[in-house]
Amino acid sequence: MSEIKIVVAGPRGRMGREALQLVKNTEHFTLVGAIDHKYGGKKVSEIEGLPNLDAPIYTDIEACFSELQPDVLIDLTTPEVGRVHTEIALQYGVRPVVGTTGFSKEDLETLSKLAEEKGIGAIIAPNFAIGAILMMKFSQMAAKYFQDIEIIELHHDKKLDAPSGTAAKTAELISTVRESKKQGHPEEKEIMQGARGATYDGIHIHSVRLPGLIAHQEVLFGGNGQMLSIRHDSFNRESFMSGVKLAVETIMKIDLLVYGLENIIE
Ligand SMILES: NC(=O)C1=CN([C@@H]2O[C@H](COP(=O)(O)OP(=O)(O)OC[C@H]3O[C@@H](n4cnc5c(N)ncnc54)[C@H](OP(=O)(O)O)[C@@H]3O)[C@@H](O)[C@H]2O)C=CC1
Numbered sequence: 560m561s562e563i564k565i566v567v568a569g570p571r572g573r574m575g576r577e578a579l580q581l582v583k584n585t586e587h588f589t590l591v592g593a594i595d596h597k598y599g600g601k602k603v604s605e606i607e608g609l610p611n612l613d614a615p616i617y618t619d620i621e622a623c624f625s626e627l628q629p630d631v632l633i634d635l636t637t638p639e640v641g642r643v644h645t646e647i648a649l650q651y652g653v654r655p656v657v658g659t660t661g662f663s664k665e666d667l668e669t670l671s672k673l674a675e676e677k678g679i680g681a682i683i684a685p686n687f688a689i690g691a692i693l694m695m696k697f698s699q700m701a702a703k704y705f706q707d708i709e710i711i712e713l714h715h716d717k718k719l720d721a722p723s724g725t726a727a728k729t730a731e732l733i734s735t736v737r738e739s740k741k742q743g744h745p746e747e748k749e750i751m752q753g754a755r756g757a758t759y760d761g762i763h764i765h766s767v768r769l770p771g772l773i774a775h776q777e778v779l780f781g782g783n784g785q786m787l788s789i790r791h792d793s794f795n796r797e798s799f800m801s802g803v804k805l806a807v808e809t810i811m812k813i814d815l816l817v818y819g820l821e822n823i824i825e
Pocket residue numbers: 568569570571572573574575594595596597635636637638640657658659660661684685686687688720799
Protein backbone atom coordinates (compact mmCIF):
# COMPACT_ATOMS: atom_id res chain seq x y z
CA MET A 560 0.00 0.00 0.00
CA SER A 561 1.26 3.51 -0.69
CA GLU A 562 2.17 5.85 2.13
CA ILE A 563 -0.63 7.93 3.70
CA LYS A 564 0.47 11.22 5.30
CA ILE A 565 -1.60 11.94 8.40
CA VAL A 566 -2.20 14.86 10.76
CA VAL A 567 -3.90 14.13 14.10
CA ALA A 568 -5.94 16.86 15.81
CA GLY A 569 -6.35 16.39 19.57
CA PRO A 570 -3.16 14.31 20.07
CA ARG A 571 -3.14 14.64 23.88
CA GLY A 572 -6.73 13.41 24.25
CA ARG A 573 -7.82 9.90 25.25
CA MET A 574 -8.60 9.01 21.63
CA GLY A 575 -5.86 11.15 20.10
CA ARG A 576 -3.16 9.23 22.02
CA GLU A 577 -4.56 5.94 20.80
CA ALA A 578 -4.67 7.27 17.22
CA LEU A 579 -0.99 8.28 17.44
CA GLN A 580 -0.14 4.70 18.46
CA LEU A 581 -2.17 3.37 15.53
CA VAL A 582 -0.33 5.63 13.07
CA LYS A 583 3.02 4.70 14.62
CA ASN A 584 2.28 0.97 14.40
CA THR A 585 0.92 0.98 10.84
CA GLU A 586 3.63 0.62 8.23
CA HIS A 587 2.00 2.68 5.46
CA PHE A 588 0.80 5.47 7.79
CA THR A 589 3.12 8.42 8.50
CA LEU A 590 2.40 11.08 11.10
CA VAL A 591 3.50 14.33 9.44
CA GLY A 592 2.00 16.67 12.05
CA ALA A 593 -0.43 17.24 14.89
CA ILE A 594 -2.81 20.06 15.81
CA ASP A 595 -3.02 21.08 19.44
CA HIS A 596 -4.22 24.45 20.73
CA LYS A 597 -1.69 24.47 23.61
CA TYR A 598 1.59 23.03 22.30
CA GLY A 599 2.29 24.69 18.94
CA GLY A 600 6.01 24.76 18.02
CA LYS A 601 6.84 21.56 19.90
CA LYS A 602 7.26 18.05 18.53
CA VAL A 603 4.93 15.19 19.46
CA SER A 604 7.85 13.37 21.13
CA GLU A 605 8.42 16.38 23.44
CA ILE A 606 5.00 16.03 25.08
CA GLU A 607 5.00 13.79 28.13
CA GLY A 608 3.25 10.49 27.60
CA LEU A 609 3.00 10.76 23.80
CA PRO A 610 4.76 8.29 21.49
CA ASN A 611 8.26 9.00 20.23
CA LEU A 612 7.25 10.63 16.94
CA ASP A 613 9.17 13.50 15.39
CA ALA A 614 6.15 15.27 13.86
CA PRO A 615 5.71 19.01 14.53
CA ILE A 616 2.71 20.37 16.44
CA TYR A 617 0.74 23.33 15.07
CA THR A 618 -1.88 25.51 16.69
CA ASP A 619 -2.82 27.00 13.32
CA ILE A 620 -4.51 24.33 11.22
CA GLU A 621 -4.24 26.34 7.98
CA ALA A 622 -0.49 26.77 8.39
CA CYS A 623 -0.25 23.06 9.15
CA PHE A 624 -2.09 22.08 5.97
CA SER A 625 -0.26 24.55 3.69
CA GLU A 626 3.18 23.56 4.97
CA LEU A 627 2.74 19.80 5.37
CA GLN A 628 0.24 18.96 2.59
CA PRO A 629 -1.13 15.90 4.41
CA ASP A 630 -3.46 13.36 2.78
CA VAL A 631 -5.68 12.83 5.81
CA LEU A 632 -6.75 14.65 8.98
CA ILE A 633 -7.85 12.46 11.90
CA ASP A 634 -9.94 14.68 14.16
CA LEU A 635 -10.58 13.67 17.76
CA THR A 636 -11.30 16.95 19.51
CA THR A 637 -14.56 18.61 20.59
CA PRO A 638 -17.79 19.20 18.64
CA GLU A 639 -17.16 22.91 17.93
CA VAL A 640 -13.48 22.48 17.08
CA GLY A 641 -14.05 19.30 15.05
CA ARG A 642 -16.65 20.97 12.86
CA VAL A 643 -14.32 23.88 12.00
CA HIS A 644 -11.37 21.51 11.42
CA THR A 645 -13.44 19.38 9.05
CA GLU A 646 -14.51 22.41 7.04
CA ILE A 647 -10.94 23.74 6.77
CA ALA A 648 -9.65 20.29 5.80
CA LEU A 649 -12.13 20.09 2.93
CA GLN A 650 -11.19 23.62 1.82
CA TYR A 651 -7.51 22.58 1.72
CA GLY A 652 -8.11 19.25 -0.06
CA VAL A 653 -7.19 17.23 3.05
CA ARG A 654 -9.49 14.23 3.59
CA PRO A 655 -11.04 14.32 7.08
CA VAL A 656 -11.61 11.18 9.16
CA VAL A 657 -13.68 12.48 12.04
CA GLY A 658 -14.39 10.58 15.24
CA THR A 659 -15.44 13.71 17.08
CA THR A 660 -19.13 13.57 18.00
CA GLY A 661 -21.79 16.19 18.67
CA PHE A 662 -22.32 17.45 15.10
CA SER A 663 -25.84 18.67 14.31
CA LYS A 664 -27.88 17.56 11.31
CA GLU A 665 -27.23 20.99 9.77
CA ASP A 666 -23.45 20.63 10.32
CA LEU A 667 -23.53 17.28 8.53
CA GLU A 668 -25.52 18.70 5.64
CA THR A 669 -23.18 21.68 5.22
CA LEU A 670 -20.07 19.50 5.35
CA SER A 671 -21.57 16.98 2.98
CA LYS A 672 -22.31 19.73 0.43
CA LEU A 673 -18.79 21.09 0.78
CA ALA A 674 -17.23 17.63 0.27
CA GLU A 675 -19.36 17.15 -2.83
CA GLU A 676 -18.45 20.61 -4.15
CA LYS A 677 -14.74 19.91 -3.64
CA GLY A 678 -14.94 16.26 -4.76
CA ILE A 679 -13.09 15.16 -1.63
CA GLY A 680 -13.79 12.12 0.54
CA ALA A 681 -14.73 12.62 4.20
CA ILE A 682 -15.75 10.10 6.86
CA ILE A 683 -17.59 11.16 9.99
CA ALA A 684 -18.12 8.14 12.21
CA PRO A 685 -19.81 8.48 15.62
CA ASN A 686 -18.39 5.09 16.55
CA PHE A 687 -15.39 3.24 15.08
CA ALA A 688 -15.86 -0.02 17.02
CA ILE A 689 -17.09 -2.87 14.82
CA GLY A 690 -19.21 -4.26 17.68
CA ALA A 691 -20.99 -0.92 18.04
CA ILE A 692 -21.72 -0.84 14.31
CA LEU A 693 -23.25 -4.33 14.57
CA MET A 694 -25.25 -3.25 17.63
CA MET A 695 -26.70 -0.37 15.57
CA LYS A 696 -27.42 -2.58 12.55
CA PHE A 697 -29.02 -5.32 14.68
CA SER A 698 -31.14 -2.63 16.36
CA GLN A 699 -32.27 -1.38 12.96
CA MET A 700 -33.25 -4.97 12.04
CA ALA A 701 -35.09 -5.52 15.33
CA ALA A 702 -37.02 -2.25 14.99
CA LYS A 703 -39.01 -3.74 12.12
CA TYR A 704 -40.56 -6.13 14.64
CA PHE A 705 -40.50 -4.08 17.87
CA GLN A 706 -41.64 -0.45 17.67
CA ASP A 707 -41.28 0.50 21.35
CA ILE A 708 -37.62 1.27 21.90
CA GLU A 709 -35.51 2.95 24.56
CA ILE A 710 -31.78 3.57 24.20
CA ILE A 711 -29.57 3.70 27.26
CA GLU A 712 -26.05 4.95 26.59
CA LEU A 713 -23.45 4.89 29.35
CA HIS A 714 -20.13 6.78 29.22
CA HIS A 715 -17.26 8.05 31.35
CA ASP A 716 -17.92 11.31 33.20
CA LYS A 717 -15.44 13.36 31.10
CA LYS A 718 -17.69 13.17 28.06
CA LEU A 719 -18.85 16.59 26.80
CA ASP A 720 -21.82 15.72 24.57
CA ALA A 721 -25.12 14.06 25.44
CA PRO A 722 -26.65 12.04 24.02
CA SER A 723 -23.65 10.26 22.56
CA GLY A 724 -23.10 10.33 18.81
CA THR A 725 -23.68 6.58 18.80
CA ALA A 726 -27.09 6.89 20.48
CA ALA A 727 -28.13 9.63 18.05
CA LYS A 728 -26.97 7.55 15.09
CA THR A 729 -28.76 4.45 16.44
CA ALA A 730 -32.03 6.36 16.73
CA GLU A 731 -31.55 7.78 13.25
CA LEU A 732 -30.95 4.32 11.74
CA ILE A 733 -33.97 2.90 13.56
CA SER A 734 -36.19 5.73 12.38
CA THR A 735 -35.50 4.74 8.75
CA VAL A 736 -37.43 1.50 9.29
CA ARG A 737 -39.88 2.40 12.07
CA GLU A 738 -42.84 4.74 11.81
CA SER A 739 -42.58 7.69 14.16
CA LYS A 740 -44.70 7.13 17.28
CA LYS A 741 -45.12 8.44 20.80
CA GLN A 742 -44.13 5.80 23.35
CA GLY A 743 -45.45 5.21 26.87
CA HIS A 744 -48.84 6.27 28.21
CA PRO A 745 -50.45 9.00 26.07
CA GLU A 746 -51.06 11.06 29.18
CA GLU A 747 -47.77 10.39 30.98
CA LYS A 748 -46.30 13.36 32.90
CA GLU A 749 -42.72 13.93 33.96
CA ILE A 750 -42.81 14.60 37.70
CA MET A 751 -39.09 15.36 37.53
CA GLN A 752 -37.96 17.10 34.34
CA GLY A 753 -35.97 14.81 32.06
CA ALA A 754 -37.18 11.58 33.66
CA ARG A 755 -38.17 10.12 30.30
CA GLY A 756 -34.91 11.20 28.66
CA ALA A 757 -34.45 12.86 25.28
CA THR A 758 -36.53 11.77 22.30
CA TYR A 759 -35.71 11.27 18.64
CA ASP A 760 -38.71 10.44 16.50
CA GLY A 761 -40.44 9.14 19.65
CA ILE A 762 -37.50 6.89 20.65
CA HIS A 763 -36.37 7.71 24.19
CA ILE A 764 -32.64 8.15 24.84
CA HIS A 765 -31.14 8.09 28.35
CA SER A 766 -27.56 9.22 29.01
CA VAL A 767 -25.63 7.86 32.01
CA ARG A 768 -22.28 9.44 33.00
CA LEU A 769 -20.15 7.72 35.63
CA PRO A 770 -16.46 7.44 36.45
CA GLY A 771 -15.12 4.00 35.59
CA LEU A 772 -17.16 3.62 32.41
CA ILE A 773 -15.69 3.87 28.89
CA ALA A 774 -18.41 3.55 26.20
CA HIS A 775 -21.49 1.33 26.46
CA GLN A 776 -24.96 1.19 24.98
CA GLU A 777 -28.02 -0.94 25.43
CA VAL A 778 -31.03 -0.78 23.13
CA LEU A 779 -34.22 -2.13 24.70
CA PHE A 780 -37.12 -3.36 22.57
CA GLY A 781 -40.41 -4.03 24.36
CA GLY A 782 -43.07 -6.36 22.98
CA ASN A 783 -46.06 -8.30 24.17
CA GLY A 784 -44.74 -10.37 27.10
CA GLN A 785 -41.15 -10.08 25.92
CA MET A 786 -38.15 -7.79 25.75
CA LEU A 787 -35.13 -7.88 23.49
CA SER A 788 -31.97 -6.14 24.58
CA ILE A 789 -28.99 -5.46 22.33
CA ARG A 790 -25.84 -4.28 24.08
CA HIS A 791 -22.33 -3.27 23.17
CA ASP A 792 -19.42 -2.41 25.51
CA SER A 793 -16.09 -0.83 24.67
CA PHE A 794 -13.73 -1.66 27.53
CA ASN A 795 -10.81 0.32 26.10
CA ARG A 796 -10.13 2.85 23.35
CA GLU A 797 -8.06 0.42 21.32
CA SER A 798 -11.46 -1.06 20.40
CA PHE A 799 -12.02 1.92 18.09
CA MET A 800 -8.71 1.74 16.23
CA SER A 801 -9.36 -0.93 13.60
CA GLY A 802 -12.27 1.25 12.48
CA VAL A 803 -10.05 4.34 12.32
CA LYS A 804 -7.53 2.38 10.22
CA LEU A 805 -10.24 1.20 7.84
CA ALA A 806 -11.59 4.76 7.53
CA VAL A 807 -8.14 6.21 6.72
CA GLU A 808 -7.55 3.57 4.05
CA THR A 809 -11.04 3.92 2.57
CA ILE A 810 -11.05 7.69 2.46
CA MET A 811 -8.24 7.62 -0.10
CA LYS A 812 -10.66 5.92 -2.53
CA ILE A 813 -13.88 7.95 -2.12
CA ASP A 814 -14.95 11.45 -3.16
CA LEU A 815 -17.98 12.19 -0.99
CA LEU A 816 -18.88 12.50 2.69
CA VAL A 817 -19.84 9.27 4.42
CA TYR A 818 -21.61 9.49 7.79
CA GLY A 819 -21.23 6.25 9.74
CA LEU A 820 -18.74 3.41 9.44
CA GLU A 821 -21.56 0.99 8.51
CA ASN A 822 -21.55 2.59 5.06
CA ILE A 823 -17.98 1.56 4.33
CA ILE A 824 -17.96 -1.83 6.07
CA GLU A 825 -20.71 -3.30 3.88
N1 LIG B 1 -15.97 7.85 16.87
C1 LIG B 1 -15.55 7.11 17.88
O1 LIG B 1 -15.44 5.88 17.80
C2 LIG B 1 -15.20 7.80 19.16
C3 LIG B 1 -15.39 9.13 19.26
N2 LIG B 1 -15.06 9.79 20.40
C4 LIG B 1 -15.21 11.24 20.34
O2 LIG B 1 -13.91 11.77 20.11
C5 LIG B 1 -13.82 13.06 20.71
C6 LIG B 1 -12.60 13.07 21.63
O3 LIG B 1 -12.82 12.19 22.70
P1 LIG B 1 -11.74 12.01 23.86
O4 LIG B 1 -10.42 11.70 23.25
O5 LIG B 1 -12.34 11.11 24.85
O6 LIG B 1 -11.73 13.51 24.45
P2 LIG B 1 -10.51 14.26 25.17
O7 LIG B 1 -11.13 15.41 25.90
O8 LIG B 1 -9.68 13.28 25.91
O9 LIG B 1 -9.65 14.80 23.94
C7 LIG B 1 -9.97 15.93 23.20
C8 LIG B 1 -8.65 16.64 22.93
O10 LIG B 1 -8.88 17.72 22.02
C9 LIG B 1 -8.08 18.80 22.48
N3 LIG B 1 -8.51 20.05 21.89
C10 LIG B 1 -9.47 20.92 22.32
N4 LIG B 1 -9.51 21.98 21.51
C11 LIG B 1 -8.57 21.79 20.55
C12 LIG B 1 -8.13 22.54 19.43
N5 LIG B 1 -8.66 23.74 19.13
N6 LIG B 1 -7.15 22.04 18.67
C13 LIG B 1 -6.59 20.84 18.95
N7 LIG B 1 -6.95 20.09 20.01
C14 LIG B 1 -7.94 20.56 20.78
C15 LIG B 1 -8.21 18.74 23.98
O11 LIG B 1 -7.19 19.50 24.63
P3 LIG B 1 -7.49 20.13 26.10
O12 LIG B 1 -7.80 18.98 26.97
O13 LIG B 1 -6.24 20.84 26.43
O14 LIG B 1 -8.67 21.05 25.90
C16 LIG B 1 -8.03 17.25 24.20
O15 LIG B 1 -6.67 16.90 24.27
C17 LIG B 1 -15.14 13.29 21.42
O16 LIG B 1 -15.98 14.03 20.59
C18 LIG B 1 -15.71 11.89 21.59
O17 LIG B 1 -17.10 11.86 21.67
C19 LIG B 1 -14.53 9.14 21.46
C20 LIG B 1 -14.35 7.80 21.44
C21 LIG B 1 -14.69 7.01 20.28
